[in-house]
Amino acid sequence: MESLISIECFVRSAEAGSFAAAARRLGLTPAAVSKNVARLENNLGVRLFQRSTRSLKLTESGERFLDEASGSLASLQSAIANLASADGQPSGVLKVSMGLVFGRDYILPLLPDFLERYPAIRPDWHFDNRQVDLISEGFDAAIGGGFELPPGVVARKLSPAHLVLLASRDYLDTHPPIRYPSDLPSHDGIRIRSPQTGRVRPWPLVNRQHAQAPIALKERMTLSDPEAACSAALMGLGITLVSMQHALPYLDDGRLVRVLPEWYVNAGNTSIYFTAQKLLPAKTRAFVDYVADHFRNSGLEQRFSAI
Incomplete structure (x- = not known):
């Protein structure tokens, strides 16, 4: 044997x-x-x-x-x-990958209650703005979106992955009005480079009627971090495009406002990914269920929607 x-x-x-x-x-x-x-x-x-x-x-x-x-x-x-779970409860090291800001703002706050419920689980969480290979890198799960599922991996949806245009009130008050997507070419853009490809993705805007329009902003600058892009927008340097996950804190306190609020980018879903196994480890199942239940019960699934 x-x-x-x-x-x-x-x-x-x-x-x-x-x-x-x-x-x-x-x-x-x-x-x-x-x-x-x-x-x-x-x-x-x-x-x-x-x-x-x-x-x-x-x-x-x-x-x-x-x-x-x-x-x-x-x-x-x-x-x-x-x-081997302690007293029949999920246990062991739980290795998970998630984006830096998303993980810090929306997943890390769940840790106290999660550990109180599952004290034998030891988190090993990696805050990386990249797509990891669950199998070859030995991760139990990852949270993200905007990429295709590799073989042997399944996903459970947490929320829509919508992006919105943001700007400061000062910028909007001192520049030509924006009523339609066709008004964007006369405005400065703060673009964000994809961490996966190193390029600015040519996202199209959509609305509830399923019409599409290009994001034809002048490329004033290109940054690699959405938080930096929001900071630049706060300085009145232009209009940026970020996910609702990044936009919510700025929208909630009014520091930034949506540009063309009827329009958004649909980038698919934000999901939690894990390997396709008939017998998923209890620690992984506990984490997947806990996070998915939290997103549904807390209303984050709806709040991350731009519609």
């Missing part, structure tokens, strides 16, 4: 494409991972990888074994984690 660690070393090496990357995820040395895979190959009597100094490639037998072993490994690990 093969040991669980040998099979996990093989699966993680296949997913990551190297023993070194698998070792970082597993908390082992590359030599230990390589040794465990070699032991597995010896016991099975087949070569699972073709090795070279630059690459690690699955053999035909390795591909077949990976297809059959990876799902079973996830189920076994989930079953073990759930059995």
